[in-house]
Amino acid sequence: MPYFTIIDYVIFALLLVASMAIGLYYAFTGGRQSTTQEFMYADRSMKCLPLSLSLMATFQSAVAIIGTPAEVYANGTQYWFIGCCYILGLLIPAHIFIPMFYRLHLTSVYQYLELRFCKAVRICGTVTFIFQMVIYMGVGIYTPALALNAVTGFHLWGAVLATGLVCTLYTALGGLKAVVWTDVFQTVVMFTGQLAVIIVGVHQAGGLSDAWVKVRDGGRISGIDLNPDPTVRHTFWTLGVGGVFLMLSLYGVNQAQVQRYLSSRTEKEAVMSCYMVFPCLQVALMLSCLMGLVMYACYGNNSPLEQQYITSKDQMVLYFVMDMLQNFPGLPGLFVACLFSASLSTISSAFNSLATVTMVDLIKPHYSMTEARATLLSKMLALSYGIICVAMAYVVHLMNSSVLQAALSIFGMVGGPLLGLFCLGIFFPCANSIGAVTGLAAGLVMAFWVGIGGFLSRMPSSVQVLPFNSTNTVRPAGLNGLYSLSYMWYSALNSSTVVLIGLIISFMTGPTKGDDVASGTVYPVMRTAQSLLHKLVKLSACCTSPEHTVRWS
Numbered sequence: 001m002p003y004f005t006i007i008d009y010v011i012f013a014l015l016l017v018a019s020m021a022i023g024l025y026y027a028f029t030g031g032r033q034s035t036t037q038e039f040m041y042a043d044r045s046m047k048c049l050p051l052s053l054s055l056m057a058t059f060q061s062a063v064a065i066i067g068t069p070a071e072v073y074a075n076g077t078q079y080w081f082i083g084c085c086y087i088l089g090l091l092i093p094a095h096i097f098i099p100m101f102y103r104l105h106l107t108s109v110y111q112y113l114e115l116r117f118c119k120a121v122r123i124c125g126t127v128t129f130i131f132q133m134v135i136y137m138g139v140g141i142y143t144p145a146l147a148l149n150a151v152t153g154f155h156l157w158g159a160v161l162a163t164g165l166v167c168t169l170y171t172a173l174g175g176l177k178a179v180v181w182t183d184v185f186q187t188v189v190m191f192t193g194q195l196a197v198i199i200v201g202v203h204q205a206g207g208l209s210d211a212w213v214k215v216r217d218g219g220r221i222s223g224i225d226l227n228p229d230p231t232v233r234h235t236f237w238t239l240g241v242g243g244v245f246l247m248l249s250l251y252g253v254n255q256a257q258v259q260r261y262l263s264s265r266t267e268k269e270a271v272m273s274c275y276m277v278f279p280c281l282q283v284a285l286m287l288s289c290l291m292g293l294v295m296y297a298c299y300g301n302n303s304p305l306e307q308q309y310i311t312s313k314d315q316m317v318l319y320f321v322m323d324m325l326q327n328f329p330g331l332p333g334l335f336v337a338c339l340f341s342a343s344l345s346t347i348s349s350a351f352n353s354l355a356t357v358t359m360v361d362l363i364k365p366h367y368s369m370t371e372a373r374a375t376l377l378s379k380m381l382a383l384s385y386g387i388i389c390v391a392m393a394y395v396v397h398l399m400n401s402s403v404l405q406a407a408l409s410i411f412g413m414v415g416g417p418l419l420g421l422f423c424l425g426i427f428f429p430c431a432n433s434i435g436a437v438t439g440l441a442a443g444l445v446m447a448f449w450v451g452i453g454g455f456l457s458r459m460p461s462s463v464q465v466l467p468f469n470s471t472n473t474v475r476p477a478g479l480n481g482l483y484s485l486s487y488m489w490y491s492a493l494n495s496s497t498v499v500l501i502g503l504i505i506s507f508m509t510g511p512t513k514g515d516d517v518a519s520g521t522v523y524p525v526m527r528t529a530q531s532l533l534h535k536l537v538k539l540s541a542c543c544t545s546p547e548h549t550v551r552w553s
């Protein structure tokens with residue numbers, strides 16, 4: 001078994017110490033985290049560069065660092081096409097969601113649901129979000145610890161507890177300012193670690209051109225797959241189009257992200273930060289896909305998994321790092337720091353946003369309290385979610401699934417219906433509260449039906465039920481067709497279900513009249529389309545008229 005040197009331990013410890021120091025710095029400077037405005041919204045004074053790095057870091061955890069290379073190693077670069085969905089997936093939040101939420105001056109994104117519908121819808125939204133983030137942070141904290149344990153024998157629960165403790169402390173002490181600035185620092189560590197491993201890996205594979213020949217001959221460079229079959233896991237359509245809905249649920253209506261938009265100094269800066277996520281995400285995606293290719297260049301088809309050095313795909317990256325970097329003391333430590341950086345920046349955002357919604361949406365409306373009291377309680381809430389996170393890690397420990405698919409499925413199954421709820425409110429003025437609640441419930445039922453059905457039907461035991469050789473040729477029919485839907489479509493399916501059912505129920509129970517909708521809570525689709533068309537007509541007239549006037553006058 002590969003081992004860790006003292007330098008590796010020191011680098012890993014430095015990451016935790018530096019993150020803690022940033023937390024302490026923001027606990028004792030500025031307003032000393034004495035108001036909820038500072039603790040939750042960094043006094044609404046953030047600039048766009050740190051915000052954009054933090055926005056990217058929130059949903060980029062060890063899951064992506066470990067899962068993406070494993071995916072690319074096994075199935076080639078098709079997954080890279082998910083980068084296409086970042087365009088619409090960020091433009092729509094930047095021009096529709098952010099301006100609306102910013103102008104409403106919300107205290108949490110779920111307050112929108114109360115303004116547009118009623119208090120009950122707000123609470124349903126909040127509870128759904130809490131459910132989503134609690135599961136996700138369990139995956140986030142468990143993933144790096146498990147990989148480290150499997151490959152180096154590092155104590156599993158020691159790693160979970162150490163990271164959980166440090167992260168909880170700096171989040172509870174330093175508030176959103178600490179969360180954002182540790183995200184910035186951790187992003188730098190994350191990129192550096194990945195880049196170092198890629199460079200050394202290419203070197204081990206015999207240089208760039210050799211590495212290229214190996215991955216090309218191994219068939220790992222995938223062309224664009226335009227197969228319209230929605231059951232194929234990764235095609236351009238599932239990734240580039242299904243992915244847009246995933247991105248909207250994460251970057252458009254997720255509290256962790258909206259909280260960052262709301263904490264920027266100006267609306268313009270909030271929109272800019274969303275734009276700047278685009279290059280950051282592309283770099284992150286590129287690094288993790290390249291890592292998969294480099295792994296293939298080094299191992300070819302003799303994967304350590306096949307040779308039984310490891311027991312699951314998700315241990316591959318760390319095994320590769322320990323295997324290739326044995327002679328570079330410190331580099332394994334740097335990569336482990338990179339893995340944990342990715343996860344720390346995710347769970348700290350989860351703690352802070354969970355504490356915020358619990359306070360703002362569930363507690364404050366029902367109990368009046370002083371500002372000092374509220375701030376103290378928010379810090380206690382952040383601490384409690386830290387403990388819940390470690391407990392969730394144990395729950396994830398009991399399940400057993402590929403981490404990337406697990407995380408993205410959670411986003412689709414719980415985040416998808418939430419996205420649908422917001423879209424129902426924003427784009428359909430006629431939707432009413434009963435429609436919203438029923439729609440959300442229907443979306444969640446659909447999500448768990450298809451999600452769990454799909455999970456069970458892919459279990460090894462049910463594979464044996466199917467006749468031999470027929471799995472590839474016969475398309476699954478009926479319910480099995482639904483169960484085999486690519487997990488990349490979950491967000492789209494579940495959000496559309498909410499909108500559809502929401503509209504049907506609204507019409508049955510009396511649609512909301514135009515005048516009854518609170519101002520600023522509905523996006524004027526028709527008006528925007530008209531003005532866009534108008535501009536387009538004017539523009540084309542401008543381009544063509546000079547010649548025409550010359551010719552015809």
Ligand SMILES: CC(C)(CO)[C@@H](O)C(=O)NCCC(=O)O
Pocket residue numbers: 059060061062063064065082140250281285346404407408
């Ligand atoms: C959320 C996306 C798809 C955005 O590229 C990506 O960061 C990803 O695959 N994340 C996996 C989940 C995680 O890293 O925790």
Ligand code: NA
Pocket residue numbers: 056057058059060061062341342343344345346347
């Ligand atoms: Na992260």
